[in-house]
Amino acid sequence: MIIAQNISKHFGKIxxxxxxSFEIGKGEIVxxxxxxxxxxxxxxxxxxxxxxxxxxxxxxxxxxxxxxxxSIRRKIGYLSENPPLYLNxxxxxxxxxxxxxxxxxARDTRAxxxxxxxxxxxxxxxxxxxxxxSKGYKQRIGIAQAIIHEPEVLILDEPTSGLDPVQIQQVRNxxxxxxxxxxxxxxxxxxxxxxxxxxxxxxxxxGELIRDQSMExxxxxxxxxTLEEVxxxxxxxxxxxxxxxxxxxxxxxxxx
Amino acid sequence: MTKxxxxxxxxxxxxxxxxxxxxxxxxxxxxxxIFFYMIIDQNREATLRDVFAVMEFMFVFLVPLLTMxxxxxxxxxxxxxxxxxxxxxxTSIVLGKYLGSLLFFSLLLALTVVYYLIIECFGRPxxxxxxxxxxxxxxxxxxxxxxxILTSSWTRSQVAAAITSYAxxxxxxxxxxxxxxxxxxxxxxxxxxxxxxxxxxxxxGLITLQxxxxxxxxxxxxxxxxxxxxxxxxxx
Numbered sequence: 277m278i279i280a281q282n283i284s285k286h287f288g289k290i291x292x293x294x295x296x297s298f299e300i301g302k303g304e305i306v307x308x309x310x311x312x313x314x315x316x317x318x319x320x321x322x323x324x325x326x327x328x329x330x331x332x333x334x335x336x337x338x339x340x341x342x343x344x345x346x347s348i349r350r351k352i353g354y355l356s357e358n359p360p361l362y363l364n365x366x367x368x369x370x371x372x373x374x375x376x377x378x379x380x381x382a383r384d385t386r387a388x389x390x391x392x393x394x395x396x397x398x399x400x401x402x403x404x405x406x407x408x409x410s411k412g413y414k415q416r417i418g419i420a421q422a423i424i425h426e427p428e429v430l431i432l433d434e435p436t437s438g439l440d441p442v443q444i445q446q447v448r449n450x451x452x453x454x455x456x457x458x459x460x461x462x463x464x465x466x467x468x469x470x471x472x473x474x475x476x477x478x479x480x481x482x483g484e485l486i487r488d489q490s491m492e493x494x495x496x497x498x499x500x501x502t503l504e505e506v507x508x509x510x511x512x513x514x515x516x517x518x519x520x521x522x523x524x525x526x527x528x529x530x531x532x
Numbered sequence: 533m534t535k536x537x538x539x540x541x542x543x544x545x546x547x548x549x550x551x552x553x554x555x556x557x558x559x560x561x562x563x564x565x566i567f568f569y570m571i572i573d574q575n576r577e578a579t580l581r582d583v584f585a586v587m588e589f590m591f592v593f594l595v596p597l598l599t600m601x602x603x604x605x606x607x608x609x610x611x612x613x614x615x616x617x618x619x620x621x622x623t624s625i626v627l628g629k630y631l632g633s634l635l636f637f638s639l640l641l642a643l644t645v646v647y648y649l650i651i652e653c654f655g656r657p658x659x660x661x662x663x664x665x666x667x668x669x670x671x672x673x674x675x676x677x678x679x680x681i682l683t684s685s686w687t688r689s690q691v692a693a694a695i696t697s698y699a700x701x702x703x704x705x706x707x708x709x710x711x712x713x714x715x716x717x718x719x720x721x722x723x724x725x726x727x728x729x730x731x732x733x734x735x736x737g738l739i740t741l742q743x744x745x746x747x748x749x750x751x752x753x754x755x756x757x758x759x760x761x762x763x764x765x766x767x768x
Contacts, residue, residue, distance in 0.1 A: 326616055347619070349618060354617045358610045360609070360610050360613055362609075362611060364546060365542075373538060374618070377620050421614070
């Protein structure tokens with residue numbers, strides 16, 4: 277479903293992504309791990325056609341993102357790190373606007389909006405201005421717009437950040453519900469969450485893909501009981517100085 | 533096309549969801565009313581020529597306030613990423629945003645048609661220059677908006693967008709005052725680029741091909757540049 281071949285991305289002299297390749301099949305739920313500034317958001321932006329890669333090729337559902345970006349965008353639902361919301365709109369107005377931009381036929385719009393409002397537990401606030409809602413609601417509105425056009429591929433950049441445990445559970449269930457129907461790529465810092473949802477893990481460090489394995493395989497190979505142990509092993513708390521002149525912490529600015 | 537309209541509608545409603553739109557409408561119309569009264573009182577003529585000149589002058593200051601948020605706000609809020617990852621072409625985004633601002637401006641201009649009704653009640657105005665005058669002002673507003681949207685696409689700061697827009701509009705509007713100080717070879721170029729010379733014809737009832745081409749090509753150029761700017765993410 278998603279094929280990435282040798283993707284590199286440079287911002288000026290700085291290499292944010294280095295020669296990344298992977299394939300994700302239909303119906304897979306893949307967790308995407310890495311420290312802040314590792315290049316997760318940059319890679320997600322490339323997969324959603326928002327940023328062009330400096331070199332390399334991405335195929336989604338057999339189409340090249342460079343050539344067929346509009347038709348690929350119809351197949352992708354994307355939640356960016358900060359949910360992209362128009363604060364002066366009500367929840368329903370915003371979803372109607374999203375539906376129009378995402379080519380949902382006018383006669384289906386109402387039903388689709390009602391469905392995502394229900395799926396994301398937003399019915400109660402549907403006529404409230406988004407500006408007045410809490411972060412948890414905003415995050416769910418962001419998810420609602422990502423799934424409103426029933427995309428084949430769902431790319432979620434930290435979908436549960438800012439949510440309370442109950443809401444995290446709801447989002448997790450939402451993602452689990454669509455397993456087998458859609459391909460999901462999600463990034464998060466909450467490792468236990470990935471453990472519960474994803475079957476496969478990609479780990480990125482300083483722009484390089486350092487692991488691409490099934491969850492069980494990864495734990496076994498690293499001799500670890502939890503993903504957190506693996507993550508800390510691969511990213512020791514005192515990260516050494518990057519010989520290319522970038523502290524990993526500073527590289528965070530590509531992601532903001 | 534439906535997406536262009538969806539974006540235009542969103543833009544227009546965004547104006548009216550903030551107090552800024554109402555403030556701009558009230559303040560501008562109030563100032564226009566005062567000038568209309570003063571001009572008619574002093575000239576004692578049933579013509580809107582001088583009123584149009586004042587309105588044009590005011591639009592130089594007004595339009596950047598209308599357009600500064602158009603792209604800068606989306607970029608600052610992160611919604612540009614949303615727009616550009618939906619299956620919406622960059623052309624639709626630019627045209628939709630332009631149309632939204634143009635509709636708001638048209639509404640403002642439509643409110644000033646009342647000046648014509650007033651002079652029609654109390655005198656016998658020459659109707660044709662009034663029609664062409666409004667057309668000229670509308671075209672000029674269209675050009676100013678296109679400039680404002682272009683500068684808004686360059687930055688995520690609304691203030692920076694407004695200041696850049698003022699710089700360009702001042703150059704377009706006031707440059708004719710520079711004519712005595714520049715070499716003779718440059719003077720005709722300045723006269724051609726200046727907006728004053730083009731609107732002057734409209735307000736006396738003349739529609740020339742040259743003036744129409746000036747405004748329409750200016751608008752087209754700015755919109756094309758905006759599309760390029762959006763496509764290449766120049767603000768990054």
